Amino acid sequence: MDRASHLADVLEQHHPAAAATLSALGRRLFFPQGIPAQSAEARGTRINATIGQITDGHGKPLALPSMLSCLGDLDPGEATLYAAQGGRSDLREAWRDHVRADDPGCGSRVSLPVATGGLTHALSMVADLFAGPGRPVLLPAPCWGNYRAIFGTRRQAPLIPWNLLRSTRGPDGWLDLDSLRDAVGSLEQPALLLLNFPSNPTGYSPTAAEVDGIVDIVAHSPVPLAVLTDDAYQGMWWEPDCYAHSLFHRLSLLPPDRVLAIKVDGATKEFLYFGGRVGFLTFGCEGPAADALDDKARGIARSVISSVSATAQVLVLHMLRDPGIRAQQDDVRERLRARYEALKAAIDRHGLRALPFNSGMFALLAVDGDAEALRLALLAEGLGVVAFAESSALRLSYGSVDRDDIDELVAGIARLARR
Amino acid sequence: MDRASHLADVLEQHHPAAAATLSALGRRLFFPQGIPAQSAEARGTRINATIGQITDGHGKPLALPSMLSCLGDLDPGEATLYAAQGGRSDLREAWRDHVRADDPGCGSRVSLPVATGGLTHALSMVADLFAGPGRPVLLPAPCWGNYRAIFGTRRQAPLIPWNLLRSTRGPDGWLDLDSLRDAVGSLEQPALLLLNFPSNPTGYSPTAAEVDGIVDIVAHSPVPLAVLTDDAYQGMWWEPDCYAHSLFHRLSLLPPDRVLAIKVDGATKEFLYFGGRVGFLTFGCEGPAADALDDKARGIARSVISSVSATAQVLVLHMLRDPGIRAQQDDVRERLRARYEALKAAIDRHGLRALPFNSGMFALLAVDGDAEALRLALLAEGLGVVAFAESSALRLSYGSVDRDDIDELVAGIARLARR
Numbered sequence: 001m002d003r004a005s006h007l008a009d010v011l012e013q014h015h016p017a018a019a020a021t022l023s024a025l026g027r028r029l030f031f032p033q034g035i036p037a038q039s040a041e042a043r044g045t046r047i048n049a050t051i052g053q054i055t056d057g058h059g060k061p062l063a064l065p066s067m068l069s070c071l072g073d074l075d076p077g078e079a080t081l082y083a084a085q086g087g088r089s090d091l092r093e094a095w096r097d098h099v100r101a102d103d104p105g106c107g108s109r110v111s112l113p114v115a116t117g118g119l120t121h122a123l124s125m126v127a128d129l130f131a132g133p134g135r136p137v138l139l140p141a142p143c144w145g146n147y148r149a150i151f152g153t154r155r156q157a158p159l160i161p162w163n164l165l166r167s168t169r170g171p172d173g174w175l176d177l178d179s180l181r182d183a184v185g186s187l188e189q190p191a192l193l194l195l196n197f198p199s200n201p202t203g204y205s206p207t208a209a210e211v212d213g214i215v216d217i218v219a220h221s222p223v224p225l226a227v228l229t230d231d232a233y234q235g236m237w238w239e240p241d242c243y244a245h246s247l248f249h250r251l252s253l254l255p256p257d258r259v260l261a262i263k264v265d266g267a268t269k270e271f272l273y274f275g276g277r278v279g280f281l282t283f284g285c286e287g288p289a290a291d292a293l294d295d296k297a298r299g300i301a302r303s304v305i306s307s308v309s310a311t312a313q314v315l316v317l318h319m320l321r322d323p324g325i326r327a328q329q330d331d332v333r334e335r336l337r338a339r340y341e342a343l344k345a346a347i348d349r350h351g352l353r354a355l356p357f358n359s360g361m362f363a364l365l366a367v368d369g370d371a372e373a374l375r376l377a378l379l380a381e382g383l384g385v386v387a388f389a390e391s392s393a394l395r396l397s398y399g400s401v402d403r404d405d406i407d408e409l410v411a412g413i414a415r416l417a418r419r
Numbered sequence: 420m421d422r423a424s425h426l427a428d429v430l431e432q433h434h435p436a437a438a439a440t441l442s443a444l445g446r447r448l449f450f451p452q453g454i455p456a457q458s459a460e461a462r463g464t465r466i467n468a469t470i471g472q473i474t475d476g477h478g479k480p481l482a483l484p485s486m487l488s489c490l491g492d493l494d495p496g497e498a499t500l501y502a503a504q505g506g507r508s509d510l511r512e513a514w515r516d517h518v519r520a521d522d523p524g525c526g527s528r529v530s531l532p533v534a535t536g537g538l539t540h541a542l543s544m545v546a547d548l549f550a551g552p553g554r555p556v557l558l559p560a561p562c563w564g565n566y567r568a569i570f571g572t573r574r575q576a577p578l579i580p581w582n583l584l585r586s587t588r589g590p591d592g593w594l595d596l597d598s599l600r601d602a603v604g605s606l607e608q609p610a611l612l613l614l615n616f617p618s619n620p621t622g623y624s625p626t627a628a629e630v631d632g633i634v635d636i637v638a639h640s641p642v643p644l645a646v647l648t649d650d651a652y653q654g655m656w657w658e659p660d661c662y663a664h665s666l667f668h669r670l671s672l673l674p675p676d677r678v679l680a681i682k683v684d685g686a687t688k689e690f691l692y693f694g695g696r697v698g699f700l701t702f703g704c705e706g707p708a709a710d711a712l713d714d715k716a717r718g719i720a721r722s723v724i725s726s727v728s729a730t731a732q733v734l735v736l737h738m739l740r741d742p743g744i745r746a747q748q749d750d751v752r753e754r755l756r757a758r759y760e761a762l763k764a765a766i767d768r769h770g771l772r773a774l775p776f777n778s779g780m781f782a783l784l785a786v787d788g789d790a791e792a793l794r795l796a797l798l799a800e801g802l803g804v805v806a807f808a809e810s811s812a813l814r815l816s817y818g819s820v821d822r823d824d825i826d827e828l829v830a831g832i833a834r835l836a837r838r
Contacts, residue, residue: 028572034564035805038794042803047828049815050803052619052780053693054751057821062751063691066741070734072491082693117536117696120725128573145453149722153447154547200471272483274472274501275729277536303568306539309728310694315489322485332473332481361471375457384461384469386454396468402476409466 003030007292015289016257020224021190022296023155026129031299036085053082074314083310086298087115087280091313094320095280099248099263102234108249109261111283111290114297115308118277119232121301122264123150125281128300129293130192130226130262131157138183138193140164142364142391144200157192165204165355172209173241174356181217190224195247198233198360201388201395205242205359215250224258227251231265236333238340239358252284260284267316269361271325272332276312336361339398342406349407350414361399367392367417374416383412422449426711434708435676439643440609441715442574445548450718455504472501493733502729505717506534506699510732513739514699518667518682521653527668528680530702530709533716534727537696538651540720541683542569544700547719548712549611549645549681550576557602557612559583561783561810563619576611584623584774591628592660593775600636609643614666617652617779620807620814624661624778634669643677646670650684655752657759658777671703679703686735688780690744691751695731755780758817761825768826769833780818786811786836793835802831 001009007030011019031037039050047057054062063071063080071079086092095113103110116122127150131137137151141161151157162183163176170177184193195214197205206214218227229248237244251261261284267273283293301307319325343363347354355364367374371394375387378394386395394413401409426449430438450456458469466476473481482490482499490498505511514532522529535541546569550556556570560580570576581602582595589596603612614633616624625633637646648667656663670680680703686692702712720726738744762782766773774783786793790813794806797813805814813832820828 025573032564032568032572034568038805039803042798045798045803046801047820047824047831048803049817049820049828050805051819052688052816054688054691054755054780054818057819057824061691062754064738064744064747064751066738066744066747067690067692067734070491070493070737072489072493074489074491078694080692080694117540117724117728118726120721121536121723124723145451146722146725149451149453149718153451154444154719154722269471269473271486272473272481273486273499275499275726277724277726277728299568300573302539303565303573304540304543304723305536305696306565307537307694307696309536309696309731311730311734312728315486315730318489319483319485325483325485328483328485332483335481336473361473379461379464382465384458384464384467386457386469397471398468399473400470400476401466401468405466405476409468412466 004028007295010288010292014287015260015285017224018260018289018293021130021135021192021226021260023128023130023132023135025132026296029129029296029299031295031302036302051082055081078314079311081310083307083313085302085307086294087308088313088317091115091317094317098320099282102245103249104245106249106253109252109284109286111285111294113280113282114294114301115313116279116281116301117305117308119264119266119268119279120146120150121305122266122279122281123230125297125300126228126262126264127151127155129296131155133157134189136160136187136189136191138162138191140194140196140199142201142388142393143196147194164199165202172213173207174204175206175210177210177213177217180214184217184221187221187223192226192228193218194228194230196230197247198236200233200360201362202355202364203357203360203362204355205237207241208243211243211247211250214247218251218259219254221258226260226262228262228264231263232269233360234265235270235329236336236361237359238337242359248284256285256289271316271319273316276315277309278312278316336399339401339403339406342403343396343398343410346407346410350410352410352414352417361397363396363398364388364391365394365396365413367394377416378412381412383409385413423447426714429707429711433706434679434704436643437679437708437712440549440554440611440645440679442547442549442551442554444551445715448548448715448718450714450721455721470501474500497733498730500729502726502732504721504726505713506727507732507736510534510736513736517739518701521664522668523664525668525672528671528703528705530704530713532699532701533713533720534732535698535700535720536724536727538683538685538687538698539565539569540724541685541698541700542649544716544719545647545681545683546570546574548715550574552576553608555579555606555608555610557581557610559615559618561620561807561812562615566613583618584621591632592626593623594625594629596629596632596636599633603636603640606640606642611645611647612637613647613649615649616666617655619652619779620781621774621783622776622779622781623774624656626660627662630662630666630669633666637670637678638673640677645679645681647681647683650682651688652779653684654689654748655755655780656778657756661778667703675704675708690735690738692735695734696728697731697735755818758820758822758825761822762815762817762829765826765829769829771829771833771836780816782815782817783807783810784813784815784832786813796835797831800831802828804832
């Protein structure tokens with residue numbers, strides 16, 4: 001039996017929802033038994049002539065002096081030689097511990113995370129595995145525009161929008177659960193549901209009651225679902241009624257014949273390492289099903305980027321192991337929280353209307369008329385914002401604005417919006 | 420007109436071969452006018468609320484102290500904030516200078532290189548742009564196994580092998596130009612021809628006369644061709660009759676209505692930065708056609724990895740700017756050359772048969788019987804090599820073997836191969 005058929009059998013037996021939701025490409029994928037696999041087997045041999053990298057012959061790098069002069073205290077081998085396919089195993093273990101530390105007490109299923117070249121790369125791997133013709137993707141509206149490029153332009157999956165937020169507050173919060181229920185209820189083939197909280201671009205996170213609602217809708221889907229939580233902005237919750245965990249954990253406990261939970265997260269925002277390009281892809285299962293999905297994920301990474309930057313992996317591992325890291329993250333989060341409070345106050349003060357926001361680092365301002373024209377007018381005054389023309393809205397990122405500048409930014413928008 | 424149609428028109432007019440050889444996905448691709456594009460426009464604004472990264476509000480990073488402690492003399496902003504889509508412009512310019520420095524005096528056409536997440540990522544971008552159903556790929560046999568995953572499994576392009584080396588030396592060298600001529604001559608639709616010198620796994624590079632032969636075959640192709648030179652091992656030429664340049668330069672001068680030259684290279688082997696994951700994708704054209712292909716290349720990168728590791732880009736740029744870097748590279752190359760000489764002598768001494776090799780860091784030993792069984796037997800004796808079972812051969816990488824161990828390695832292979 002070939003490798004892809006073997007993996008299909010494993011998933012049929014141990015995780016029918018994963019088997020049902022894979023795309024045609026996802027079904028074909030496996031980690032090839034080529035050079036990296038043969039190199040892994042040869043680790044520790046006396047003479048290792050397997051891998052196409054240059055060393056002194058005893059595992060030590062021959063990094064150029066010009067490179068060495070930049071590495072500070074980093075180990076030259078760890079920083080410049082190939083990292084394992086799928087990521088360094090110590091980093092993968094450390095990230096699994098990090099994910100488990102967020103478990104809200106439900107005892108979630110967590111596979112060994114696969115390291116990816118940033119969150120976009122993790123999303124593109126999910127697209128390769130679970131999206132495509134015949135495998136629609138349910139996207140919140142509004143959403144990050146790159147989802148359309150990743151799942152639509154590139155993979156040609158049918159994109160089904162559901163309306164994220166109601167125009168008036170419901171009993172449990174602002175989420176438009178009716179729209180989500182309708183979108184899921186109308187599905188006729190296995191699909192991928194994408195959830196993104198704290199949301200980009202709205203900055204909304206659900207309440208605990210709304211999370212119950214989402215889990216209930218997923219549990220009653222008429223078709224097997226892969227449910228992806230894009231947790232890029234995890235940890236940035238500013239209001240006491242925000243559900244302050246990833247939704248992945250509870251979703252991972254739904255029956256494996258109906259639902260596969262998938263988590264995408266990374267060091268980009270959580271550890272303020274935007275340029276590093278270290279993300280992770282984790283599945284809500286363990287045992288043989290997790291191993292089979294890991295094989296497929298490493299298989300697609302192998303043919304798209306091979307491995308993840310070793311230098312960046314070392315730096316992320318260093319942060320994960322630092323006992324003081326939580327306090328350092330909290331310091332930055334307190335700065336963001338102060339900006340959030342200032343932004344809320346400024347929006348009220350200047351009479352603008354924002355979609356509900358309580359978390360993350362964005363707010364979406366509803367504007368009358370042409371959002372793109374307003375963006376260009378603001379640019380001319382030295383104010384940079386992003387236009388979401390299809391929502392007639394402007395996205396503000398307060399991650400990159402000094403608290404003391406927020407009032408001026410909002411005042412400028414209010415002035416030009418009324419012209 | 421939509422963006423993809425606009426780019427198609429530009430290519431039809433300025434580079435018909437590029438227009439003809441694009442895959443269906445390649446035709447759809449463009450760089451979306453989303454957040455990165457709007458952020459680029461907002462660069463330098465007084466208050467910039469466009470981009471989803473966290474700074475002090477004045478462009479300076481809020482990198483965590485744990486991260487800062489590892490960065491040595493690197494600039495924290497350059498090392499940890501987002502790099503531009505397509506790569507830092509100073510790095511892209513420096514790499515173009517580096518490519519041009521290899522021009523054999525023919526005045527080649529060289530686009531501004533797009534930075535990629537390593538060479539595999541550059542290859543996968545070429546696959547997305549130019550391979551797929553209806554866009555066959557001509558691969559040398561034997562070749563690096565990952566080509567089949569990148570172009571076949573993932574993109575489902577028909578793979579057409581041509582036989583790389585003759586069994587006896589021809590008048591100009593060992594290349595099987597008849598096989599290449601037959602493969603190209605049999606094409607009935609636009610195709611991608613992949614050339615890889617110094618070759619992985621054989622370690623062969625053509626002579627100047629053989630390069631003339633390749634260029635002639637490409638120039639007389641019955642269909643438009645995209646010709647990709649995978650120059651991973653560029654600069655590692657050990658014999659005086661090796662053609663010591665990339666073939667890209669001469670191919671870039673062929674008529675743009677018939678041939679598009681494409682170059683994939685990177686810091687991985689040339690600058691011994693294996694784990695860094697910095698590669699480049701360059702097209703053999705300039706002006707509007709180069710701009711259109713650049714747009715498409717950044718478009719696919721945006722939906723697959725977004726940007727390339729900023730930390731790794733800084734390190735590569737530092738090396739490119741170091742006036743002593745050539746001498747540092749030459750030091751390593753002299754070590755490799757000494758291993759090459761030792762390997763040639765050992766193969767002769769122990770009566771083994773290698774396919775012709777004169778460059779790079781590999782040699783392919785022909786073995787009788789089951790190469791995989793022989794690999795496992797060698798593993799048990801502490802000797803690690805890679806089996807190319809379909810070629811009944813073992814690949815030795817002398818990049819990772821001490822010169823003083825080469826005789827023992829070859830002796831071990833000879834002993835077990837004769838059992």
